[in-house]
Amino acid sequence: MDLEKIVNKGINDLSPYEPGKPIEDLERELGIKNAIKLASNENPVGPSPRVLQMIDKVLKDTHRYPDGNATKLKEIISKKFNVNSNQVTIGNGSNDIIEFIARTFLSTDDSAIYSEHAFAVYPLVVKAVGAEGIEVPSKNFSHDLEAILQSIKSNTKIIFIANPNNPTGSFIGRAELLEFLKKVPENIIVLLDQAYFDYSSYEDDDVDFQILNDFPNLVMSRSFSKAYGLAGFRIGYSVSSELLANYLNRVRQPFNANSLALFAAEQALDDDEFMNKCLQLNLEQKKVLYGGLDSLGFYGLPSRGNFISFDCQKNSTELFNKLLNNGVIVRTLGVYKMPTFLRVSVGLPEENLVFLEKLKNMLG
Numbered sequence: 001m002d003l004e005k006i007v008n009k010g011i012n013d014l015s016p017y018e019p020g021k022p023i024e025d026l027e028r029e030l031g032i033k034n035a036i037k038l039a040s041n042e043n044p045v046g047p048s049p050r051v052l053q054m055i056d057k058v059l060k061d062t063h064r065y066p067d068g069n070a071t072k073l074k075e076i077i078s079k080k081f082n083v084n085s086n087q088v089t090i091g092n093g094s095n096d097i098i099e100f101i102a103r104t105f106l107s108t109d110d111s112a113i114y115s116e117h118a119f120a121v122y123p124l125v126v127k128a129v130g131a132e133g134i135e136v137p138s139k140n141f142s143h144d145l146e147a148i149l150q151s152i153k154s155n156t157k158i159i160f161i162a163n164p165n166n167p168t169g170s171f172i173g174r175a176e177l178l179e180f181l182k183k184v185p186e187n188i189i190v191l192l193d194q195a196y197f198d199y200s201s202y203e204d205d206d207v208d209f210q211i212l213n214d215f216p217n218l219v220m221s222r223s224f225s226k227a228y229g230l231a232g233f234r235i236g237y238s239v240s241s242e243l244l245a246n247y248l249n250r251v252r253q254p255f256n257a258n259s260l261a262l263f264a265a266e267q268a269l270d271d272d273e274f275m276n277k278c279l280q281l282n283l284e285q286k287k288v289l290y291g292g293l294d295s296l297g298f299y300g301l302p303s304r305g306n307f308i309s310f311d312c313q314k315n316s317t318e319l320f321n322k323l324l325n326n327g328v329i330v331r332t333l334g335v336y337k338m339p340t341f342l343r344v345s346v347g348l349p350e351e352n353l354v355f356l357e358k359l360k361n362m363l364g
């Protein structure tokens with residue numbers, strides 16, 4: 001049997017997505033108990049206490065299927081953000097949504113556009129359906145919106161924009177983004193990936209769901225994995241026109257979001273006090289990291305998220321491994337074509353101090 005000949009054409013070129021190393025793996029390997037993971041942009045504080053207090057109530061009902069329509073969660077989202085419930089699509093993480101969009105709009109004759117150094121899942125979902133991925137060179141580690149418009153081909157169906165982008169942290173402000181959206185032909189779907197929206201909008205100049213009124217070809221996705229602290233539950237959503245949401249729901253598996261995840265998201269959306277505390281902490285601690293990196297001679301790219309990618313001026317693998325052997329997990333960015341960079345997530349104050357301390361010792 002020759003698997004290479006029988007798998008879907010696009011899949012031969014793919015490598016599996018490489019997640020950040022789990023804490024348990026490193027602790028086992030090093031025989032230590034206090035490893036620090038600053039590798040996957042999770043909320044270091046944890047989930048909202050409301051989630052933990054009440055999740056038992058849901059546990060006892062897990063012999064039942066979840067609500068396949070996620071009625072309650074959609075209602076909470078619709079009230080909180082002033083959109084219609086029918087505009088909301090629920091995903092098993094927002095990565096699920098990214099995949100729905102590729103599967104809904106792309107076939108093998110089509111192409112989709114994303115930026116160099118943009119989130120790794122875009123090329124993955126595009127190639128998995130056998131479509132052509134067009135990677136547009138970035139400008140200063142940011143999306144080059146003009147170049148993206150220039151790269152549109154007659155078979156282009158989707159443009160992916162991560163705002164803020166992971167791993168660069170780059171951010172496109174409101175005016176520039178709206179100007180861009182106006183120039184995109186209306187038969188091309190734009191996915192505006194707002195996985196870090198809570199962080200970026202806490203600063204300023206971001207766009208909310210109301211801009212959907214002007215752009216029927218726009219899908220805006222958000223995640224509960226980052227600021228909401230629910231990465232392990234796997235839950236995210238998008239808001240779009242009702243018409244578009246109806247199409248996305250056709251490719252969605254009937255029970256893609258489990259009951260615990262739905263419940264956790266409902267609780268988390270209701271806890272503004274916890275969220276604000278986390279956002280404030282992130283802003284403060286991001287400054288601490290920038291300051292520390294700067295004093296050690298590292299340039300950190302300006303980031304609107306809860307992470308910083310910094311330049312080591314030489315291949316970063318050695319530094320990555322040294323940090324690992326000292327119990328600190330960060331992320332190399334070789335797959336993002338940034339081999340001299342490391343990405344560090346903003347952790348708790350004590351975690352950030354340990355990271356900076358170990359980094360300093362390493363430089364000797």
Ligand SMILES: *Cc1c(COP(=O)(O)O)cnc(C)c1O
Nearest residue numbers: 093094095119166195223225236
């Ligand atoms: C983390 C991340 C996501 C996906 O997160 P989910 O856990 O699937 O919700 C999407 N886009 C970007 C840019 C991310 O960094």
